[in-house]
Amino acid sequence: MIDLSTIPSPLVQIVIGLIGVLAFVGLNGLVCVYLERKVAGHIQRRPGPFEVGPHGILQPLADAVKLVAKQMITPKGADPILYWAAPLISFAPAIACFLPLPFGPKLQNVSINVGLILILAFSSLNVLALCLAGWSSQNKWSLLGAARDIAQSVAYEIPLLLSLLPIILLTGSLNLAEITQTQGPWPWQWLVVKQPLAFIIFFVCVFAETNRAPFDLPEAESELTAGFHTEYSGMGFGLFFLAEYSYMVVGCALASILFLGGYQGPVASGWWWFLLKVYALLLVMMWVRWTYPRVRFDQLLNLAWKWFIPLSLLNILITALVVKL
Amino acid sequence: MFDLELGLDLSGDFYTRHFQPTPSEDTLILNMGPQHPSTHGVLRVILEIDGEYILRAEPVLGYIHRMQEKMGEVKRYEQYLPNMGRVDYLHALAWNWAYVGAVERLMGLEVPKRAEYIRVITCELNRINSHLLWWGAYLLDLGAFTPIMYAFQDREIVMDILQRVSGSRLTYCYYRFGGVSQDIDDIFIEKTKEFCAYLKPRLKMYKDLVTDNIILRKRVEDIGIIEEETLRKYGATGPVLRGSGIKYDVRRKEPYSVYSELDFEIPTASSKDALGRYLVRMQEIEESLKIIEQALEKIPPGPHISPQAPRRPKPPRGEVYFAVEGARGEIGVNLVSDGSAYPYRVKLRSPSFSNLSMFPEIAKGTLLADAVSILGSLDLVIPEIDR
Numbered sequence: 120m121i122d123l124s125t126i127p128s129p130l131v132q133i134v135i136g137l138i139g140v141l142a143f144v145g146l147n148g149l150v151c152v153y154l155e156r157k158v159a160g161h162i163q164r165r166p167g168p169f170e171v172g173p174h175g176i177l178q179p180l181a182d183a184v185k186l187v188a189k190q191m192i193t194p195k196g197a198d199p200i201l202y203w204a205a206p207l208i209s210f211a212p213a214i215a216c217f218l219p220l221p222f223g224p225k226l227q228n229v230s231i232n233v234g235l236i237l238i239l240a241f242s243s244l245n246v247l248a249l250c251l252a253g254w255s256s257q258n259k260w261s262l263l264g265a266a267r268d269i270a271q272s273v274a275y276e277i278p279l280l281l282s283l284l285p286i287i288l289l290t291g292s293l294n295l296a297e298i299t300q301t302q303g304p305w306p307w308q309w310l311v312v313k314q315p316l317a318f319i320i321f322f323v324c325v326f327a328e329t330n331r332a333p334f335d336l337p338e339a340e341s342e343l344t345a346g347f348h349t350e351y352s353g354m355g356f357g358l359f360f361l362a363e364y365s366y367m368v369v370g371c372a373l374a375s376i377l378f379l380g381g382y383q384g385p386v387a388s389g390w391w392w393f394l395l396k397v398y399a400l401l402l403v404m405m406w407v408r409w410t411y412p413r414v415r416f417d418q419l420l421n422l423a424w425k426w427f428i429p430l431s432l433l434n435i436l437i438t439a440l441v442v443k444l
Numbered sequence: 445m446f447d448l449e450l451g452l453d454l455s456g457d458f459y460t461r462h463f464q465p466t467p468s469e470d471t472l473i474l475n476m477g478p479q480h481p482s483t484h485g486v487l488r489v490i491l492e493i494d495g496e497y498i499l500r501a502e503p504v505l506g507y508i509h510r511m512q513e514k515m516g517e518v519k520r521y522e523q524y525l526p527n528m529g530r531v532d533y534l535h536a537l538a539w540n541w542a543y544v545g546a547v548e549r550l551m552g553l554e555v556p557k558r559a560e561y562i563r564v565i566t567c568e569l570n571r572i573n574s575h576l577l578w579w580g581a582y583l584l585d586l587g588a589f590t591p592i593m594y595a596f597q598d599r600e601i602v603m604d605i606l607q608r609v610s611g612s613r614l615t616y617c618y619y620r621f622g623g624v625s626q627d628i629d630d631i632f633i634e635k636t637k638e639f640c641a642y643l644k645p646r647l648k649m650y651k652d653l654v655t656d657n658i659i660l661r662k663r664v665e666d667i668g669i670i671e672e673e674t675l676r677k678y679g680a681t682g683p684v685l686r687g688s689g690i691k692y693d694v695r696r697k698e699p700y701s702v703y704s705e706l707d708f709e710i711p712t713a714s715s716k717d718a719l720g721r722y723l724v725r726m727q728e729i730e731e732s733l734k735i736i737e738q739a740l741e742k743i744p745p746g747p748h749i750s751p752q753a754p755r756r757p758k759p760p761r762g763e764v765y766f767a768v769e770g771a772r773g774e775i776g777v778n779l780v781s782d783g784s785a786y787p788y789r790v791k792l793r794s795p796s797f798s799n800l801s802m803f804p805e806i807a808k809g810t811l812l813a814d815a816v817s818i819l820g821s822l823d824l825v826i827p828e829i830d831r
Contacts, residue, residue: 163593341482341585412659413587415813
C-alpha cells in the first residue's frame, strides 16, 4: 500500500485514487458474489459453488464472463438512451462515494471536510437511476418496482440522515478521517457505545437504501418478477448488481467509520481492521437476507415514518442536550 | 391489430379482450403469469390495479390442460391408473386412491386389511411431503429463500421411503384395484419410524425459526380473510376450509378405508386468515405423523392385494363417486361404467379448482404483495386445476 498523501500533485493523487477505487470496486464485486453464494449455500445446508476452481473460488469470474458475453437486449418500445443510461447512472456515483473514505491512517483519496455529506449526496443519486430504469423499460413490473423504490428511498433517506446528526454533534466534524480519530482503538471507545440507537437505525436504513432483503421491495422477486431490472440483460443487469454491492460496501464502511472506530483496532491499527469490520457487517447483511421473509410495502413505510424518524429525532434531542450540558 | 371488415379490436388474446379496463386513467391492467415466480406453474391472473391495490383479479386457466378426463374415456381402467399420479404431482397417492377406490366400489371388491393400512401409511407420508413443499414454496413467495431447502431435505427422506415400495419418487402409481402393487418390508417400517422421530424436532425448529417470526406474522395475519359464506358458495375444501374454522375432513365425515380405527384430530383455526391456513397445515403434518405411527403398530399380517383382484377390470353398469381427503381438500372421482373395459365417463373433482375460484373475491381490495400471500396460502397445484 502506498501513502497517498506523499504524492505531490492533487490531480495525480485523484487519478491514482480513482484507479485504486475502481480496482477495489471490481474486486469487491467478485468477492461479494462469491461470499453471497457461499453464505447462502451454507445457510441453506448446501455447499454453494464448488465446481469452478477449488471450492468454487473462480465462480465469480465465470459469472462475470457470462454477464459480459450475453447479448444486450433493448425491449421494444423502450427509450434506448434512458434505458442504457440508467445502469451507468446507478454505478458511476458509487465510485465517487469511495473517494472520501479513510481506508487507513494515510489511505484516503480526498481529505475534504464535507466527506460525509459528499457520500450521502452521491449515494442518493441511485434512486434516480432506478427510477429511470423502471420508467424507460416499458414494463409494468419495472414501473411498479421503480415506484416502490422512490417511496422507499425517500422514506429511508430521512432517518438515515437524522441518525448521523448525533455523531456530527459529538465529534464536531464532517471529515471522516477526523471522526475516526476521535474514537479510540478499543471497542468501548467507539461511538457505537455512546450511540447504540443511532447505529441500529443507521444500519437498518442501509438495508433499505441498498434494497437488500428484508427490504428488497423494488426488486421483490416473488411479487414483481425482478422489479426495476426485469428487462435488463448482460452487463446492464451486471452494472446494477455491481452498484448494489458497492453501495452495500459504502454503507458498511460508513457504519464502521462512524460507529466502530474505522481502521483503528486493539492491535496494529491499519486498513486490515477497516476491511475486517466492513466485511463482518456485509456478512450480517447476507445472513439477514437468507433468513428473513420480506416485509410488505406499507409496513416498510410505517417502520420509517412511525418509528425510525421519531426515534432518531429523540436521539438528536437527547444528544444535543448532553453535549450542551 | 384492428380488423377493418368486422370492426373488431383484435389486439391481445381472448381473455385480454374480454377483460376490459374500467374507463379510468388511474388503473393498470397487469398480467400476473403464466410465467410468474409465485403462481407456481402456468396459472395466469389478470389484475386491474390502482397503485398497488387490486381492483379486480381474474384467473385464466387452461395453460396446462391435458384432457385427463377425455383420456379416461379412451383408455382401459388399468391403463388410466398411471394418469392419476400426474393430476396432482404433489399428492399423487391420494388421486391413486380416489380412482382405485371408485373402481373398487363399483365392482364391490374387498380390499385386504393389510393393504388398507399400507395405503393409509403411504398416503399420509405423501401428505406430509405435499405440506412440506407447500411450506417451503409459500415462504419463498413471502421472500424467505431458505426454508424451501430445509423442506426439500425432509422430503428427500420421504421420497426415498416411498421409492422402496412404489419404485417412483414423485408421480406414484402404487395402488392397484384390490390392494397395492408391492408389500412393505421391515426396512420400510424401520425407516418410516426413524422419519417420524426425525421430523418432530424439525417441526419444532420450523415453528421457532419461521412461524414465530414477526415479519412472517405481519405478512399472514389478517390477510385474505375468507368467510363461511364464500367457502360454501365455491365449495372450498381441505385446509382452506379448516383454516376458517369449519371442521370438515373426508377422513372423518365419510370415513373410508381404516381411518375410523385410527385416533387423530382434525386441526382447525378460527382466525380465517392466511395464518389460520398456515397453522392448520403445520398441525396436519403432526397429525399425519400420529396416524402413521398408529398404523405401523396396528398393521396386520396378510396379503397385500386381494386374490380376487382382476388385472383387467370390467365393472358392471353403474355410476359411483368416491372421495378421499387430499392435501388440498376433497379429491373425488365420479365414474360411470357401461359394463365394458373402458370407463364411459370419468369426472375428476379437484380441490384446487374450487379453492382458486374464490381468489377474485378474496383478492379484491388487497395489496399486490398480499395477493401473492393469499394465492400461496390456497396451496394451488395448477395441473390439478386444468386436468
